[in-house]
Amino acid sequence: MGHYRQQVVQSRRIRELKPDDVPAIVLHYAMLGAEDRQSRFGARMNFAALSSRYGHLDWDHARFLGIFSGRQLVALAEVVDEVLDGRPAKELAFSVLPSWQGAGAGERLMERAVERFSKGAGFPLIVYTRPINRPMAHLALKFGGTARLVNGENAYVILPPEAAEGAAA
Numbered sequence: 693m694g695h696y697r698q699q700v701v702q703s704r705r706i707r708e709l710k711p712d713d714v715p716a717i718v719l720h721y722a723m724l725g726a727e728d729r730q731s732r733f734g735a736r737m738n739f740a741a742l743s744s745r746y747g748h749l750d751w752d753h754a755r756f757l758g759i760f761s762g763r764q765l766v767a768l769a770e771v772v773d774e775v776l777d778g779r780p781a782k783e784l785a786f787s788v789l790p791s792w793q794g795a796g797a798g799e800r801l802m803e804r805a806v807e808r809f810s811k812g813a814g815f816p817l818i819v820y821t822r823p824i825n826r827p828m829a830h831l832a833l834k835f836g837g838t839a840r841l842v843n844g845e846n847a848y849v850i851l852p853p854e855a856a857e858g859a860a861a
């Protein structure tokens with residue numbers, strides 16, 4: 693089964709979601725399980741709170757990259773406009789359904805988000821998460837993230853290529 697999931701995760705197209713996909717997004721977050729949902733949102737989010745948040749979303753400032761297995765949204769990256777040190781940035785938040793974790797979906801989504809928003813568009817990327825979230829911290833570090841406080845919260849920041857070279861010089 694693990695091998696099957698890896699194959700699905702590696703072979704499916706990463707799709708950009710649209711307002712029509714809100715039911716799939718809400719269902720995805722509802723199926724995460726309480727602990728993972730807490731890690732994802734930094735707060736408890738019940739079904740009503742999820743429905744309200746995603747039913748009233750400002751689609752001009754949010755994007756979603758998803759991997760589906762059939763009609764089920766198994767992995768999701770939510771990309772929201774942010775500000776870092778006074779400049780435009782993107783916040784990334786990842787979630788993978790429990791039975792699909794460890795199959796490489798988080799990494800695929802991270803790779804796509806980095807290509808698109810950091811290498812492609814020059815935005816710094818922010819992932820709010822605590823270092824004790826081992827899989828997320830591991831993923832952020834793997835893509836060149838550095839741990840720092842952003843707006844008083846634990847985060848990993850991935851700088852776009854030129855800024856990262858400048859910071860290293």
Ligand SMILES: CC(C)(COP(=O)(O)OP(=O)(O)OC[C@H]1O[C@@H](n2cnc3c(N)ncnc32)[C@H](O)[C@@H]1OP(=O)(O)O)[C@@H](O)C(=O)NCCC(=O)NCCS
Pocket residue numbers: 728729731732784785786787788789792793794795796797798799800819820821825826827828830831834
């Ligand atoms: C964090 C999360 C998105 C990772 O997604 P995933 O699809 O399971 O991750 P991947 O399978 O792509 O694995 C990514 C890396 O993390 C590593 N990893 C997985 N579990 C780990 C653990 N417990 N400790 C350390 N590393 C771990 C994997 O080995 C892999 O690294 P490698 O390729 O170097 O071996 C997923 O666990 C999740 O949805 N968690 C709940 C929500 C959450 O915490 N989101 C983060 C806040 S935004």
